[in-house]
Amino acid sequence: MTNIKALQWRYATKKFNPEKILSTEKINILKEAFNLTATSYGLQPLKMVVLRNKELQEKLKSASWEQQQLNTASHVLVICIEKKVDKNFIEQYFKRVKHIRETPDEILDPFKKSLVASFESKAEEEIHAWALNQAYLSLGTLLTVCATEEIDACPMEGFQPDKYDELLNLDAHNLKSVLALPVGYRAGDDMFSEFKKVRRPLDDVIIEMN
16 A cells, blocks of 8 residues: 555554464564654664563453453554653763764764753653653554554543552553553444545645745
8 A cells, every 4th residue: 555545554453353463574674663663763762562461461451441442453553751860860871872973972962962951950840741742752663564454443542540550560660551552354344444535625724835
């Protein structure tokens, strides 16, 4: 499919076929797509839980107001943000830059010091909001890749993060859950798959400046 046809094909899947499981190849594509998503400064203050465990999925459903996408999906992807983005976290990023690109310290150090100072001046709530924005960027990437790979998905904010964190033991990883993305293949009787897309007219959302 072309990109536009793929985006027209996708929808927020409400009911998955629990008998159809995504292949390892498809899951690996989603992992790579998540890792390749754009993030501010390239810092990647994110991790993603890839879950295929029906018992846990059932528990996540209970923490998501009984939305059936959680336990009928092939897998559930949970996008998490780092609880702490500090000097050490930023320095680890610059170590990767130096290792991969072989960029000299004299070029990296001024930007590194500036970035550390910037984050040290931010309140915890401000860093949390910034990290959450990066999570939404990754969600957009995943949804687009799902569409082009003909993987059904349902982006979800409607869950209880504290319960997710407890069920997935995210505190041990210094993480906080912020978004969920059940993925798999749509059920044949999901009536939402037949609904026409409702979007504003193109000339109402695009401003041309020549």
